[in-house]
Amino acid sequence: MNDKIIDISLWQxxxxxxxIVVLTVIVKWRGIAxxxxxxxxxxxxxxxxxxxxxxxxxxxxxxxxxxxxxIFALMEIFAIYNVFKRIKYELSSSLKxxxxxxxxxxxxxxxxxxxxxxxxxxxWFEPRYVIPIAGMxxxxxxxxxxxxxxxxxxxxxxxxxxxxxxxxxxxxPKTASKELVDRAFDSAILPTIxxxxxxxxxxxxxxxxxxxxxxxAPLTAIEYQIAIMLGIAGSVSFSVILFVQYGYRTFFNERSxxx
Amino acid sequence: MFxxxxxxxxxxxKIDHLHxxxxxxxILTGESGxxxxxxLKLLNHLISPDEGTVLYKGKDIAALDxxxxxxxxxxxxxxxxxxxxxxKDNLTAGLRFAxxxxxxxxxxxxxxxxxxxxxxxxxEADGLSGGExxxxxxxxxxxxxxxxxxxxxxxxxxxxxxxxEVIAGFLKKVKQKNRTVVMVTHxxxxxxxYADVPVHLEEYNQKSxxxxxxx
Numbered sequence: 001m002n003d004k005i006i007d008i009s010l011w012q013x014x015x016x017x018x019x020i021v022v023l024t025v026i027v028k029w030r031g032i033a034x035x036x037x038x039x040x041x042x043x044x045x046x047x048x049x050x051x052x053x054x055x056x057x058x059x060x061x062x063x064x065x066x067x068x069x070x071i072f073a074l075m076e077i078f079a080i081y082n083v084f085k086r087i088k089y090e091l092s093s094s095l096k097x098x099x100x101x102x103x104x105x106x107x108x109x110x111x112x113x114x115x116x117x118x119x120x121x122x123x124w125f126e127p128r129y130v131i132p133i134a135g136m137x138x139x140x141x142x143x144x145x146x147x148x149x150x151x152x153x154x155x156x157x158x159x160x161x162x163x164x165x166x167x168x169x170x171x172x173p174k175t176a177s178k179e180l181v182d183r184a185f186d187s188a189i190l191p192t193i194x195x196x197x198x199x200x201x202x203x204x205x206x207x208x209x210x211x212x213x214x215x216x217a218p219l220t221a222i223e224y225q226i227a228i229m230l231g232i233a234g235s236v237s238f239s240v241i242l243f244v245q246y247g248y249r250t251f252f253n254e255r256s257x258x259x
Numbered sequence: 260m261f262x263x264x265x266x267x268x269x270x271x272x273k274i275d276h277l278h279x280x281x282x283x284x285x286i287l288t289g290e291s292g293x294x295x296x297x298x299l300k301l302l303n304h305l306i307s308p309d310e311g312t313v314l315y316k317g318k319d320i321a322a323l324d325x326x327x328x329x330x331x332x333x334x335x336x337x338x339x340x341x342x343x344x345x346x347k348d349n350l351t352a353g354l355r356f357a358x359x360x361x362x363x364x365x366x367x368x369x370x371x372x373x374x375x376x377x378x379x380x381x382x383e384a385d386g387l388s389g390g391e392x393x394x395x396x397x398x399x400x401x402x403x404x405x406x407x408x409x410x411x412x413x414x415x416x417x418x419x420x421x422x423x424e425v426i427a428g429f430l431k432k433v434k435q436k437n438r439t440v441v442m443v444t445h446x447x448x449x450x451x452x453y454a455d456v457p458v459h460l461e462e463y464n465q466k467s468x469x470x471x472x473x474x
Contacts, residue, residue, distance in 0.1 A: 165340030165396075168303055169403065170330030171356035179343075256325040257305060 017042070056131065065125040072134055076104060079142040086146050089153040092259075094250040098243060099145060106239025107134070107141050114231040136207065136228055137235045140192065144236035148188035148243050155180035156251050164258060173252040181244045188240040192233050199229065260407060260439050261302055266311035271297050273465035274311075277458070284430060284440040286450045289460035293467040295443040296337060298460065299409045302441060303334040330357045334409040337443075339396035339416075341387075346371075346395060347380040353399045362402070370398040373428040375421065389416040394425055401432060408433060410442040414449065422446060426453060 020042050027034045059067055080100045084091060091099075111134055115121065121129045156163065159180060166176035199205060200222075204212075207228060211221040253259055261279040266272055272294045279285050279302070287295045300306045301313050304320050313320045320328060333353070342352050350370060351361045364380055371378065374394040378387065384395060393416040400408060413429070414422035426449055433440055444450055450457060461467045 161336070161338060162340045162342065164305065165336055166352075166356050168305060168329060168334035168336060168409075169353040169356045169400070170326055170333060172326050175356055255304065255307060255321070257307065 056127075059127045059131070063123070063125060063127050065123075068125040068127050068130050071127070071131055075131075075134055075138050076107065079103060079138045083142055083146050083149065087149050087153065089150070089157070091149075091153070092250055095149075095153075095247060098246045098250060099149060102239050102242035102246065103138075103141060103145055106242050107138050107235050110141075110231060110235030110238055111137055113234075114227070118227055118231065132207070133228065133231070137231060140232045141235050141239040144188045144192065144240050145243050147191070148184045148240045149247070151184035151187045152180065152244060152247055155184060156248075160258065167256065167258070173249065173256050177248045177251070181248050184247075185240055185244050188244075189233075189237050192236045196229055196233065199225075205229075260316065261441075262314035262317075263298070263301070264312050264314070266301070266308045266313070268294075268297055268301065268306070268308045271466060272301075272308070274298075274463050275465070277463050279439070279441060279458075280456055281439055282437050283455040284434075284442065284453055285456040285458050286454035287441065287443045287458045287460050288445075288450050289464075289467065290471075292470065293460045294464050295460055296411055299334055299411050299441065299443060302407070303332055303409055304328050305334065330403075331405055332407040332409060333400055333403050333405040335396060335400045335411060335413055337411040337415065339393045341384050341392050341395065344384060345380065346378050346382045346384050346387075349384045349395055350380070350399050350402060353403050357403060359404060367402070370402050371395075373401060373432050374398045374425050375428060390418075390421065393417065397425065397429060401429060405438070407439040407441065410440065412443055412445065414444065414446065419446070419448065422449060423452070 020038065024035055024038055027038065055071075059071065080103050083099055083103065084096060111130075114137070115130065115133065116124065119129065119133075156177070163176045163180070167173070195205075205225055208218075208221045208225040211224065212218055251259055260281040261277075263274050263277040265276075266274040271292075274294075277298075287298060289295055297306070301308060302315075304313075304323075304325050307321060315323065315328065315332065342349055347364075347367060350367050354361050367380060371380075371394075374397045376391060376394040376398060378391065378395075384392065387395065393413070397410075397413050400410070414426055417425060430440065430453055442453075461471060
């Protein structure tokens with residue numbers, strides 16, 4: 001058995017774009033106006049990944065603490081910006097601050113623990129570890145927080161009457177919004193829990209697939225996958241609980257009135 | 260009990276002076292848009308005026324602890340809110356919000372009787388009709404040990420006869436304890452029958468006087 005991965009030739013890779021051609025033909029035939037998005041999506045995916053490939057090659061060859069930190073900061077900023085963009089509602093500036101705060105604190109604390117207590121690599125800035133792990137942790141926290149924000153803002157809008165009714169009877173803002181806050185938290189962590197349930201049976205996660213393809217023994221790949229799943233669950237719940245705990249307060253003023 | 264002085268709230272209220280007496284049932288009446296609900300919200304401190312002061316027992320509301328104030332001066336909103344769960348869950352919601360002890364079932368059932376709601380405590384609340392839910396919300400408020408009860412259209416979903424019974428039952432209970440009530444209603448009958456102090460808000464609110472002139 002040859003455990004070296006097959007290098008895909010340019011022609012082989014190009015042939016994979018046939019999938020997109022088929023997809024485009026289908027949407028055209030059905031009259032679903034999505035061609036533009038499909039083409040933009042495919043192009044962006046290609047360009048971004050090629051760039052990432054070159055950048056990672058450079059960074060892995062020239063590891064430097066500042067470079068690792070810079071890339072990490074860039075990922076964090078991009079993720080926070082992406083949360084803002086994916087929310088369907090107008091966000092107050094104080095809620096935006098809470099989002100940025102909980103994303104940053106939630107992911108940084110989880111990563112510190114994951115990298116230096118669970119995996120323990122050195123040097124501490126080793127980009128081969130820091131960057132992919134940060135990508136997974138930040139990406140999942142981003143999805144979780146997006147869901148949490150959407151549910152919290154929507155709940156505050158739709159259930160305003162309930163919150164108001166509770167305030168009128170002398171509830172603190174915390175009690176008045178407890179149910180909403182709990183539901184927002186629950187909906188934000190549910191996808192992570194569900195993906196753990198299906199893992200290994202319904203699908204092999206991307207990281208593991210990549211490692212197995214590149215010749216790493218499945219058992220080693222699984223060790224990493226288990227660790228990273230736990231890390232993801234931790235960082236999602238930590239970021240989201242920070243978000244909801246501080247987020248609901250932005251809907252009230254200092255006189256415990258709804259803004 | 261309350262004193263409103265030089266109040267301005269958005270485009271809705273402009274009141275130079277309004278006094279609300281202790282231990283009385285004051286009934287606010289007026290056209291829709293005359294600011295009745297807004298006045299109740301100001302008294303409950305659910306909103307603050309843009310200008311002017313609201314005094315409660317001679318103290319500026321803006322200086323009091325807002326949550327504690329609302330426990331003393333509870334408000335029932337016009338569109339009654341029903342929380343998920345049973346009749347009992349809903350009855351005790353206010354007590355839980357205000358960190359007050361939940362009494363035994365007998366007292367809860369008595370509160371239902373006062374508002375003429377004949378339902379068992381374990382009935383699911385969202386299966387009740389609009390009128391039943393309104394009475395449930397009223398009973399919830401009645402259970403609270405408050406000094407002032409602010410009621411916004413507490414009988415709007417009830418027919419005339421039931422409305423009369425329910426309001427009479429509620430006020431009887433509240434008067435036994437010498438509490439203050441400020442009620443908003445559209446019902447002339449209820450206003451005439453139960454008001455110790457009728458307050459025709461248009462006479463106090465400069466904004467709605469202006470609006471009336473324009474009409």
